[in-house]
Amino acid sequence: xxxxxxxxxxxxxxxxxxxxxxxxxxxxxxxxxxxxxxxxxxxxxxxxxxxxxxxxxxxxxxxxxxxxxxxxxxxxxxxxxxxxxxxxxxxxxxxxxxxxxxxxxxxxxxxxxxxxxxxxxxxxxxxxxxxxxxxxxxxxxxxxxxxxxxxxxxxxxxxxxxxxxxxxxxxxxxxxxxxxxxxxxxxxxxxxxxxxxxxxxxxxxxxxxxxxxxxxxxxxxxxxxxxxxxxxxxxxxxxxxxxxxxxxxxxxxxxxxxxxxxxxxxxxxxxxxxxxxxxxxxxxxxxxxxxxxxxxxxxxxxxxxxxxxxxxxxxxxxxxx
Amino acid sequence: xxxxxxxxxxxxxxxxxxxxxxxxxxxxxxxxxxxxxxxxxxxxxxxxxxxxxxxxxxxxxxxxxxxxxxxxxxxxxxxxxxxxxxxxxxxxxxxxxxxxxxxxxxxxxxxxxxxxxxxxxxxxxxxxxxxxxxxxxxxxxxxxxxxxxxxxxxxxxxxxxxxxxxxxxxxxxxxxxxxxxxxxxxxxxxxxxxxxxxxxxxxxxxxxxxxxxxxxxxxxxxxxxxxxxxxxxxxxxxxxxxxxxxxxxxxxxxxxxxxxxxxxxxxxxxxxxxxxxxxxxxxxxxxxxxxxxxxxxxxxxxxxxxxxxxxxxxxxxxxxx
DNA sequence: GTATCACTTAAGAAAAACTGATGCGATGAA
DNA sequence: TTCATCGCATCAGTTTTTCTTAAGTGATAC
Numbered sequence: 001x002x003x004x005x006x007x008x009x010x011x012x013x014x015x016x017x018x019x020x021x022x023x024x025x026x027x028x029x030x031x032x033x034x035x036x037x038x039x040x041x042x043x044x045x046x047x048x049x050x051x052x053x054x055x056x057x058x059x060x061x062x063x064x065x066x067x068x069x070x071x072x073x074x075x076x077x078x079x080x081x082x083x084x085x086x087x088x089x090x091x092x093x094x095x096x097x098x099x100x101x102x103x104x105x106x107x108x109x110x111x112x113x114x115x116x117x118x119x120x121x122x123x124x125x126x127x128x129x130x131x132x133x134x135x136x137x138x139x140x141x142x143x144x145x146x147x148x149x150x151x152x153x154x155x156x157x158x159x160x161x162x163x164x165x166x167x168x169x170x171x172x173x174x175x176x177x178x179x180x181x182x183x184x185x186x187x188x189x190x191x192x193x194x195x196x197x198x199x200x201x202x203x204x205x206x207x208x209x210x211x212x213x214x215x216x217x218x219x220x221x222x223x224x225x226x227x228x229x230x231x232x233x234x235x236x237x238x239x240x241x242x243x244x245x246x247x248x249x250x251x252x253x254x255x256x257x258x259x260x261x262x263x264x265x266x267x268x269x270x271x272x273x274x275x276x277x278x279x280x281x282x283x284x285x286x287x288x289x290x291x292x293x294x295x296x297x298x299x300x301x302x303x304x305x306x307x308x309x310x311x312x313x314x315x316x317x318x319x320x321x
Numbered sequence: 322x323x324x325x326x327x328x329x330x331x332x333x334x335x336x337x338x339x340x341x342x343x344x345x346x347x348x349x350x351x352x353x354x355x356x357x358x359x360x361x362x363x364x365x366x367x368x369x370x371x372x373x374x375x376x377x378x379x380x381x382x383x384x385x386x387x388x389x390x391x392x393x394x395x396x397x398x399x400x401x402x403x404x405x406x407x408x409x410x411x412x413x414x415x416x417x418x419x420x421x422x423x424x425x426x427x428x429x430x431x432x433x434x435x436x437x438x439x440x441x442x443x444x445x446x447x448x449x450x451x452x453x454x455x456x457x458x459x460x461x462x463x464x465x466x467x468x469x470x471x472x473x474x475x476x477x478x479x480x481x482x483x484x485x486x487x488x489x490x491x492x493x494x495x496x497x498x499x500x501x502x503x504x505x506x507x508x509x510x511x512x513x514x515x516x517x518x519x520x521x522x523x524x525x526x527x528x529x530x531x532x533x534x535x536x537x538x539x540x541x542x543x544x545x546x547x548x549x550x551x552x553x554x555x556x557x558x559x560x561x562x563x564x565x566x567x568x569x570x571x572x573x574x575x576x577x578x579x580x581x582x583x584x585x586x587x588x589x590x591x592x593x594x595x596x597x598x599x600x601x602x603x604x605x606x607x608x609x610x611x612x613x614x615x616x617x618x619x620x621x622x623x624x625x626x627x628x629x630x631x632x633x634x635x636x637x638x639x640x641x642x
Numbered sequence: 643g644t645a646t647c648a649c650t651t652a653a654g655a656a657a658a659a660c661t662g663a664t665g666c667g668a669t670g671a672a
Numbered sequence: 673t674t675c676a677t678c679g680c681a682t683c684a685g686t687t688t689t690t691c692t693t694a695a696g697t698g699a700t701a702c
Contacts, residue, residue: 003406008329009690011401023649036691038650043690049412057699058648065411067597072404072458076397080332083393085324090386091370137393276388330659344680357660359681364658378668379679 006047013040014052014066015073021060082138086274089140096282099128100145103193103225104269107245109145116289123282136274143283144272156278158287160269161244161294164306165194165201166262168232168241168255177238180259183207184214187237190221191228194242194265199314201263206240209307209315210261243300244269250300262301263315264308327368334361335373335387336394342381403459407595410461417603420449421466424514424546425590428566430466437610444603457595464604465593477599479608481590482565482615485627486515486522487583489567489576490559498559501580504528505535508558511542512549515563515586520635522584527561530628530636531582564621565590571621583622584636585629 005011016026017037027037045051052066062070100109105127113125128134134144147163167183177186194201207214219237222228225245232239232255241255243262249255271290273283309315326332337347338358348358366372373387383391421430426448434446449455455462468484488504498507515522528535540558543549546566553560553576562576564583570576592611594604630636 003402003409005398005401005405007689008333008401011405012329024647032690033692034649035651035693038648039690042650048408052408055649060649064597064600065408068411068458068595069404069408072400072407076400076404077326079393079397079400080326080329081324083390083397084326084332086393087369087373087386087390088324090389137389274389276385279385328658345678353659354661355680356662356682360659363681376680381680 006044007040010040010044010047011073012077013037014044014069015077017041017053017060018062018066018070019074023060079137085140086137089142090277090280093281094122095124095126096286097126097128097140097142098145098286099130099134099139099141099143101131101147101193102129103229103242103245104145104147105129106226107229108248111248112293115293116286119289120282120285123285136277142273142277142280143286145269146272147269148267156273156275158271160271160290162268163265164243164262164301165191165206165240165265166243166257166301166304167206167238167259168246168250168257169238170233170235170254171256172235173238174256174258178258180210180212180261183212183238184217188217188219189228189231189237189239190219191225191239191241192221192223193225193228197265197267199309201240201265201309203240205309205315206261206263209263209309210259247297247300251298257300257304260304262304262306264306266309327365328361331361331365331368332394333398334358335365335390336398338362338374338381339383339387339391340395342383344381400458406461407458410463411598411601414602415443416445416447417607418447418449418461418463419466419607420451420455420460420462420464422452422468422514423450424550424563424566425466425468426450427547428550429569432569433614436614437607440610441603441606444606457598463594463598463601464607466590467593468590469588477594477596479592481592481611483589484586485564485583485622486512486527486561486586487564487578487622487625488527488559488580489553489562489571489578491554491556491575492577493556494559495577495579499579501531501533501582504533504559505538509538509540510549510552510558510560511540512546512561512563513542513544514546514549518586518588520630522561522586522630524561526630526636527582527584530584530630531580568618568621572619578621578625581625583625583627585627587630 013026013030016029017023020026020029023037023041024034027034030037041053045053048065048069050065051063052069054061054063098109106129109127116123116125128139128141134141136142136144145160167180169177173186177183188203190203199205204215206212220231222231225242228239229241229245229249231237232241233249242265246255250257271287277283307315334347334351337350338344341347341350344358344362345355348355351358362374366374369386371386372384373390375382375384419430427450430448437444437446449460449462455465457463457465466481488501490498494507498504509524511524520526525536527533541552543552546563549560550562550566550570552558553562554570563586567576571578592608598604628636
């Protein structure tokens with residue numbers, strides 16, 4: 001059996017016709033006359049040896065071979081289109097599409113953006129706030145900031161910063177609850193955004209590491225870290241906050257971390273871009289700006305006890321003697 | 322930016338050239354002259370606005386846009402090719418490609434095949450013995466026999482038969498070990514092919530369900546069930562065998578199952594085919610033949626106590642009083 | 643019963659893809 | 673060094689494909 005592909009224009013015509021379920025609309029999309037499209041479908045059917053459409057009076061319907069053809073052809077052209085867009089994007093040095101988690105976008109990127117815009121007015125930035133794993137070839141994204149254990153990447157990956165959690169709060173709350181031992185009576189905020197990690201960096205883990213007795217009381221739970229931080233900023237309670245997201249707020253003094261004990265999380269932030277795109281000008285600019293911002297930010301953990309955890313046993317703090 | 326695809330012949334030429342890293346070999350593959358291929362690549366580069374190949378003296382090398390283009394274009398044409406082959410296969414009513422696990426192929430399908438060949442001499446069968454999950458659109462397979470919990474299928478799925486395990490052996494061994502209580506002294510064969518199930522249907526589970534005391538001794542372990550069955554057939558030991566694979570041997574009396582206690586596994590065998598292919602003649606023929614064979618086979622578990630297990634607690638048998 | 647809609651068909655025109663000859667620069671053997 | 677060879681580029685002419693225009697079919701809607 002001759003399994004070489006039929007004329008590719010015929011396949012493309014079929015893809016459009018199957019998507020619209022109409023020859024004329026497909027012809028319109030491809031900017032040809034309906035006659036041309038009809039001819040293309042005919043050509044495809046000649047090559048296949050069977051009809052792919054059943055011609056009804058006012059409509060068309062896929063035959064079984066047609067139905068067998070649709071998914072693969074759709075995927076195939078989707079892949080070609082994505083590859084082409086990716087190659088075109090390589091030409092474009094003026095826009096930069098960044099994806100990061102919603103919390104990192106809101107609490108880290110957004111407040112610092114104006115410095116990047118000032119340094120690189122020629123670069124137009126776009127943001128895709130999503131935790132979904134990105135496929136650079138498919139999702140029209142140039143760089144991704146991702147949190148996790150380094151794993152198989154199809155692209156180029158650079159470690160950015162580590163993550164710790166520690167209790168943070170407004171100054172007012174810090175005065176009411178000056179010592180870790182008073183926390184069981186305090187309003188606690190729960191950030192569930194890192195609850196997928198094992199062991200969970202939650203209040204129970206911190207209490208255990210800090211040697212505070214008593215079961216942590218329940219309190220408001222937030223699925224997204226930026227919302228939990230907003231709650232903490234409003235004075236709603238004490239948050240076991242992620243240092244990456246609150247470093248700026250701590251350095252500005254809007255929030256304080258009075259207890260001096262932090263838990264280090266096992267994963268790190270990384271900057272990822274597609275292989276071969278490391279030297280595109282806007283990616284270079286973004287990478288260097290990122291490192292500059294990270295270097296500029298004073299370390300909020302100076303003077304804190306950082307408990308490296310994340311092993312199977314969780315965090316083990318020194319119990320107060 | 323105009324992101325419409327370039328001429329598809331140019332993309333195909335690029336795919337071949339990138340695969341061979343040579344224009345002339347790509348031209349040979351596509352059965353055109355090198356001049357034509359050179360022109361196609363040039364056309365692609367005009368559309369993209371940048372070179373995709375760097376012309377070296379005796380060789381070509383991909384540029385960065387070229388590298389960005391390669392994976393998607395390769396995947397795209399692979400998908401189109403697979404779809405086309407699948408559509409062509411729909412035309413073919415004379416061959417039937419079946420995939421099943423190695424053990425099912427060897428111990429269930431192979432011994433029964435001649436009846437199918439007798440009933441349908443016009444159908445040529447091909448076998449792909451693999452446990453890998455199949456993609457009908459990609460793997461040139463018509464039907465799959467799979468063992469597992471019913472899950473998301475892109476195709477059409479029909480339950481075939483359930484699976485139990487029970488101790489089987491040659492007649493000679495059955496005389497030496499007539500009672501379950503004598504098993505701890507017997508040579509035991511271990512079939513690891515179902516050890517991925519939870520709870521594991523192993524000797525420990527069966528001993529527990531049958532109320533036999535004593536830790537099961539170690540013995541030969543087989544990663545594939547058919548090899549374990551071959552060992553049992555040779556009298557090498559007593560096997561906790563899968564009923565689907567040994568029903569024929571039990572009914573023929575080559576093996577015996579003297580103890581009357583079987584564990585039912587949680588998953589079932591299913592017959593799967595791609596959606597829309599259910600009525601292809603060779604698939605109908607195979608399906609009906611399968612059900613006929615299953616109906617013809619006498620139930621080997623008549624008179625046995627079948628312990629439905631597979632819950633979180635495993636199997637719980639009645640302990641002898 | 644006529645208008646309309648969606649696809650088909652046919653013939654000529656336009657566009658594309660291809661061929662074969664020729665050219666170029668680098669490699670590698672003599 | 674010299675020269676043959678290899679792999680790609682280029683060009684003009686030709687073949688093939690693809691498209692358009694225009695006329696046609698049959699079923700549905702009004």
